[in-house]
Amino acid sequence: MQAFDYASARTVGEAVSLLTQHGERARILAGGTDIIVQVREGRRSVDLLLDIKEIPEVNQLSYDPINGLRIGAAVPCYKIYEHAEIAAVYPGLIDAVSLIGGIQIQGRATLGGNLCNASPAADTIPALIVLRATCLIAGPQGTREVPVEQFCTGPGRTILQRGEFLLSFRLPPPQKHSGARYLRFIPRNEMDIAVVGVGASVVLNEAHTRFVSARIALGAVAPTPLLAVEAGEILAGKEISEENIQRAAEAAQAIARPISDMRGTAEYRRHLVGILTRRTLQGAIQRAKKEA
């Protein structure tokens, strides 16, 4: 592996100043499950790996029904799914964090790393998008907040500017009669990269007969994870029916811009978008019906 320096920042200010000083030559080290492999394989070259895990703000994990959920960028996956209350309130997020790698990866891999690595196939991104998660970003000018769907700009590229890094995520408390689900398709049961991933969230009316609103997000079918705006909007105010779910699935297929690669052809991926959109919507509806 190439040589580089290592520093562990203890405060947000210290991290921002080191990142500002080194620019593109510095990368954050969170769980290291992407960056260590990339540097070792020569796919990325760095002068400095900056460990943020000692900074208190990136380790937050708290939920309350008024403010919702705050997850620090460096909280590893297992801490999220082992938190009983969070697991009960945000099963759609748990779907995604419990899919990443095996147990050894989940002990290290973070939500912040999954987003900032900006892989089009990253599992947590569609789940975060449908849950209306926002990113709190720290930088030389202070902090700013951005919706997750605006964060990635291309494969491996994000809106982060020189000196900036991701501090934490905020997820609003779930509305009444709402539910969310994330599913991915892989050729085996465990340990693989999504051929397609789809997240869906729904809010239902009190009688559980109609959609009040819906959000659908797609992974691995475009250079970045996508919020399928129209596919969600089609469902607003509509009756819960196979037909309406099918229309949403077709709208999701229409915005998918998949490529063909070793994991599947573009045609196959578009087909999977339809299947998974229907399944995640049905899963989200089921969960919403269980919520009083």
Added chain:
Amino acid sequence: MSKKVQVQARINGEEVEFLCEPRQSLLEVLRDELGLTGSKEGCNNGNCGACNVIMDGVLVNSCLVLGVEIQGKEITTIEGLAGPEKLHPLQQKFLEYAALQCGICTPGFIVASKALLDKNPHPTEQEVRYWLAGNLCRCTGYDKIVRAVLAAAEVNHEERR
């Protein structure tokens, strides 16, 4: 070349101090600097589990941890499992059930299984299989490994160190 960093940690219950370059993985530090060659390198990219160690109670791939990151941490490697007189029940059951052939995957499987039993002393077969999904074995076909872990879980709790 970047400067070597001094690191202090607790490994298998002993305080250790070593110098390492930031680019050295924990696996390289264990094997090349500390002479703990029980942890194996299979893939060196997080896919096989041969390098598994327990870090502050959490199962990790030591090939995906930097040596400098373990400052102040507690690490358990395969060398830390057996007592002075006898093998850890997992090691004993792996032998009894012939859960290894070439053996390169074995330290990783045993350390991973220890992390499982520490957390969940009586796992179901399915729980064992899911937990071990991040460990690859080219030889055994996995079944004997799963049987050995389930058998070790049966060994009286007090016997387990």
